[in-house]
Amino acid sequence: MHIGIGLPIGDPTALLDWARRADAGPFSTLGLLDRFVYDNPEPLVALAVLAGATSRIRVQTEVLLAPLRDTALLAKQAATVDRMTGGRLVLGLGIGGRHDDHRATGVDIRTRGRRLDEQMRVLRRLWAGEPYGEGVGPIGPLPARPGGPEVLFGGFKPVALERVARWGDGFLAAAPPSWAGGLFDAVRHFWHEYGREGEPRIVAQINVALGPEALIDEARAAMHDYYAFTGTADRMAAGMLTTPVEIRDAITGFADLGADEVMLYCYGLDPAQVDRLADVL
Template sequence: MQIGLGLPIADPAALLDWARRADAGPFSTLGLLDRLVYDNPEPLVALSMLAGATSRVQVQTEVLLTPLRDTALLAKQVATLDRMSGGRLVLGLGVGGRADDHLAAGVDLRTRGRRMDEQLALLRRLWSGEPFGAECGPIGPAPLRPGGPPILFGGFRPAALERVARWGDGFLAAAPAPWCGELFDSVRGYWREHGRDGEPRMVAQVNIALGPQPVVDDARAALGAYYEFTGIAENMLSGLRTTSAEIRSAIRQFADLGADEVMLYCYGADPDQVDRLADMIG
């Protein structure tokens, strides 16, 4: 099973150090979250920088809030990063749930699911080289594969889980292991219903902080602030894994559920966590 790293958002400039260390280590993927009305780096821009600073690891949006973006421009941005990274981009996509993000983007929160499905249909067409419309030609560059880069979908509702089978390649589960067995089973069920070959890729996420107490305190503060709007920040904090034994246990749980990859999401800003985690993984 592969192990990736979710990157902290407090200091965008520091992410180059994180990326270079990860690229030299045992990690498969670098992930970065997306928000609009928040103090985080824009993920496609940031991941472009990280792809240029590395040669091996994949770069992954976790998750990109597709309804907030213009679809034609998004198709061009994604294809450009896909080509320039040598096919190392993985798109994790979601609809988002924050009213302020949608307000700032000028899109309707209530219709975000329908908008996303319309966007996905257009993205697939554009990445396959078809024209934008009757009076508008194709939008290049072409991605490395005709249908575009691999797509993972995050979410918990049936519509989000079915979207994996309709449009995607896999599922990104930002939930604790006890919840994920049922989610994984649902995704696999939709996959079979839609007649898809093979199996969907399953990617899990674990929030972690590994280091001395100041590292843990920093991570708890960042995680709590990020999820404050939900009203259940304490639930998220209770799931933070802060020792090697806890992190290894979480990885084993997801392995037992059939996960293909586990993203260790680091909320603390200390880049030495990359080296500690690399030593832990062996």
């Protein structure tokens, strides 16, 4: 079982400290959320900086809202980060659900799922070194990983779970162990239905805060603000895991379900949480 760290977004200047601590510890991956109309760092830019400050740990978008971005530029950016990090980029992708993000980027929210599918056709073609289209050649560089960086899809609806089998390498599950098993089973069903070899990589996410009560309060407030638009922020913040026992039990629960990796997502800003979480492991 691999364990990653999901980075807080409240203070971009602190993330180098987080990344270096995680790189020196037992962690496999650094993850970063994406929003457009919000006070958060742009994930591909931020992760490129963090990758340059580390030597082995993977960097993962969690999830990047691909429909908000120009497809050709996204292909080039992702391939550049993947190539320059020696294949350490994991591209977690999703469609997003905020109207303000879509208005700010001029994207019709009603077509975001179809747009992502079309983007994947283009991304896979460009990452393979093929021309962009009629009269337009390839867009380099080629990524370090043949066929492009590893792609995970997040989501809950059947069309999102099926997308893993059609275009992806795995599934990013932001759901507790109590109901993630059904999502995992559905992803695996689609995977085999499409005749894919092997198994999809399953990455789970849990929200954690480990430290004094003030840090926990800060983390819950940050998480509540981030998810206020969903109408379920109270429940989500209340479900944050705040003790070593809770965190270990959740990791064990996901291991029992066959997850390959668990991302411990942090909202509190204290980078010493990296060391506390390392002690829990």
